[in-house]
Each structure stands twice: as C-alpha cells, then as structure tokens.
Amino acid sequence: xxxxxxxxxxxxxxxxxxxxxxxxxxxxxxxxxxxxxxxxxxxxxxxxxxxxxxxxxxxxxxxxxxxxxxxxxxxxxxxxxxxxxxxxxxxxxxxxxxxxxxxxxxxxxxxxxxxxxxxxxxxxxxxxxxxxxxxxxxxxxxxxxxxxxxxxxxxxxxxxxxxxxxxxxxxxxxxxxxxxxxxxxxxxxxxxxxxxxxxxxxxxxxxxxxxxxxxxx
Ligand SMILES: NC(=O)c1ccc[n+]([C@@H]2O[C@H](COP(=O)([O-])OP(=O)(O)OC[C@H]3O[C@@H](n4cnc5c(N)ncnc54)[C@H](OP(=O)(O)O)[C@@H]3O)[C@@H](O)[C@H]2O)c1
Numbered sequence: 001x002x003x004x005x006x007x008x009x010x011x012x013x014x015x016x017x018x019x020x021x022x023x024x025x026x027x028x029x030x031x032x033x034x035x036x037x038x039x040x041x042x043x044x045x046x047x048x049x050x051x052x053x054x055x056x057x058x059x060x061x062x063x064x065x066x067x068x069x070x071x072x073x074x075x076x077x078x079x080x081x082x083x084x085x086x087x088x089x090x091x092x093x094x095x096x097x098x099x100x101x102x103x104x105x106x107x108x109x110x111x112x113x114x115x116x117x118x119x120x121x122x123x124x125x126x127x128x129x130x131x132x133x134x135x136x137x138x139x140x141x142x143x144x145x146x147x148x149x150x151x152x153x154x155x156x157x158x159x160x161x162x163x164x165x166x167x168x169x170x171x172x173x174x175x176x177x178x179x180x181x182x183x184x185x186x187x188x189x190x191x192x193x194x195x196x197x198x199x200x201x202x203x204x205x206x207x208x209x210x211x212x213x214x215x216x217x
Contacts, residue, residue: 006031006032007064007065008031008032008034008063008064008111009026009032009033009034009063009066009067009201010034010036010056010063010065010066010067010100011023011026011034011036011067011069012036012043012067012069012070012097012100013036013068013069013071013118014033014036014037015035015037015038015039016168017069017166017168017169017190018069018118018168018190018193018194019035019067019070019118021190021191022067022194022197022198023035025194026198031064034056036052036070036100040052043070043091043092043096044087044088044092045091046091046095046096046099049095049096049099049100050099050103053099053100053102053103056103056104057103057104057106057107060104060107061107061110062107062110062113063104063107063110063113064111064113064201065113065114065115065116066100066101066113066114066115066116067116068097068100068101068115068116068117068118068140070092070096071092071093071118071120071170072088072089072092072133073173073174074088074132074133074177075129075130075174075177075178076131076132077129077131078131081132085132086132089135089136090132090135090136092136093133093136093137093139093140094136094140094143097117097143098143101115101143101147105151105154108156109151109154109155112155112156112205113157114156114157114158114159114200114201115144115147115151115156115157115158115159116159116161116197116200116201117140117143117144117159117160117161118193118197119137119140119141119144119160119161119162119163120133120134120162120163120164121162121163121164121165121215122134122137123137123138123141123160123162124162124213126138140160144158144159144160145160148210157203157208158208159200159208159209159210160210160211161193161197161211161212161214162211162212162213162214163193164187164188164214164215165186165187165188165216166187166188166190166193167184167185167186167189168190171184171187186216187216188216193214196212200212
C-alpha cells in the first residue's frame with residue numbers, strides 16, 4: 001500500500017459508449033467511480049442536476065476527476081430544428097456540465113483534480129445540419145476555457161477532448177439520420193478515446209493538457 005487516498009471520479013454518460021468504457025476502466029484500476037446515468041438524474045433538468053450535485057457534494061471531501069462525457073445529438077437544418085431540440089442540446093451538452101462543475105469545484109480543488117470535457121470535432125467546425133449540436137459544443141469549449149483560466153491558481157486542471165466520429169450508439173444514430181450504412185470498423189474505437197482521457201488523468205503534476213484532438217487515421 002502506498003498510503004495514497006482512494007481516487008474518486010464522477011463520470012456522466014456512464015451508461016453507454018465512451019462514458020461506460022471510461023467508468024469500467026477506472027473501476028478496474030481500483031478507483032471509486034460514481035456513474036451518473038440517466039436513471040440517477042436527467043441532464044435535461046437543470047434544477048434536478050443542481051439538486052443532485054448539492055447532495056453529492058455534501059458528503060464529498062475530494063474529487064479527483066469530473067468527467068463530462070454525456071451528450072445528445074440530432075441533425076437537421078436550422079429551418080427544421082424545433083425549440084425542444086435546441087433546448088435539449090443546450091441543457092444536456094452545456095448547462096448540465098456547467099452546473100455540475102460549479103457545485104463540485106470545492107472537492108476538485110481539495111484534490112488538485114482534473115475536469116475533462118468530452119467535446120467533438122463539431123465543437124471546432126460547424127457543418128450543415130449540425131447547428132444545435134455544434135453550437136452546444138462550441139459553448140462547451142468556452143466553458144472549459146473560462147474554467148481553465150479561473151482555476152489554474154487553485155490547482156484544478158481542465159482539459160477538452162475533441163474526438164471525431166467514434167464507434168458508439170451515438171454514431172450509429174448519426175448514420176441513421178444521415179441515411180448512411182454504419183460500419184463501426186471505420187471509426188475510432190471508444191477504447192482509444194478512453195486511453196487518451198486516462199493519459200490526461202495520469203499526467204504528472206508538472207504539466208497539463210488543455211486540449212486534445214483525436215481523429216481517425
Ligand atoms: N460517437 C461519436 O462519434 C462522438 C464524436 C465526438 C464526440 N462525441 C461525444 O462523446 C460523448 C459520449 O458519447 P458516445 O459517443 O459515447 O455516445 P453514447 O453512447 O450515446 O453516450 C451518450 C451518453 O449520454 C447520456 N445522455 C444523453 N442524454 C442524457 C440525459 N438527458 N440525461 C442523462 N444522460 C444522458 C446517454 O444516456 P442514455 O443512453 O440514457 O441516453 C449516454 O449514456 C458525447 O459528449 C458526444 O457528444 C461522440
């Protein structure tokens with residue numbers, strides 16, 4: 001035993017895809033993993049998210065990492081997208097991460113922890129049909145950038161990961177909406193994105209990785 005305190009991580013979107021794989025890999029290492037799945041709290045409901053985060057933060061002395069992985073996507077032109085779709089993208093992809101982060105910062109500061117935002121290549125370039133998703137992810141990058149600047153002096157590291165298409169249920173849904181045949185072998189494996197996130201978390205204390213872009217070869 002090294003005498004190190006047990007490491008604790010909160011993973012959103014831990015019920016499938018990248019989030020599930022990340023939560024499993026951290027648990028396999030013996031870390032404590034809190035899996036924020038939809039049955040725990042619906043990230044569309046900002047008031048419920050704030051309530052859950054307040055309760056969770058109450059019993060929490062330190063949090064080593066806050067891993068924002070949950071996300072929602074629906075394609076459509078600006079002419080087609082209705083208010084509900086816009087609201088869901090902004091609530092799940094942007095407001096929920098902001099609310100969770102704000103409540104959990106004291107525990108992150110206590111641990112010298114890391115906040116990881118799983119963004120997207122659509123958070124760097126917004127193509128036709130991707131407005132709601134891309135706008136929410138551009139906003140997520142802004143949230144990360146402000147947080148990084150605010151928390152550098154408090155010992156909290158902030159990383160945005162920008163994966164391109166990754167073979168998960170979300171990508172299958174995107175293919176359906178694009179009317180394309182889905183072939184998982186063409187896209188990045190979720191395990192590869194998880195390897196990159198673990199590298200960020202395991203980085204020695206002398207450095208930080210502000211942003212990481214991951215593309216298929
Ligand atoms: N797959 C890609 O090609 C790709 C590329 C770039 C970035 N990303 C990003 O990677 C992250 C992980 O996505 P993924 O690819 O692993 O897809 P995924 O398997 O669909 O995972 C998304 C997760 O978010 C959860 N979620 C969505 N809406 C929620 C809500 N209202 N309340 C609680 N949880 C909610 C989902 O839960 P339910 O299953 O209950 O809906 C699911 O577990 C997302 O942020 C996504 O934008 C994905």
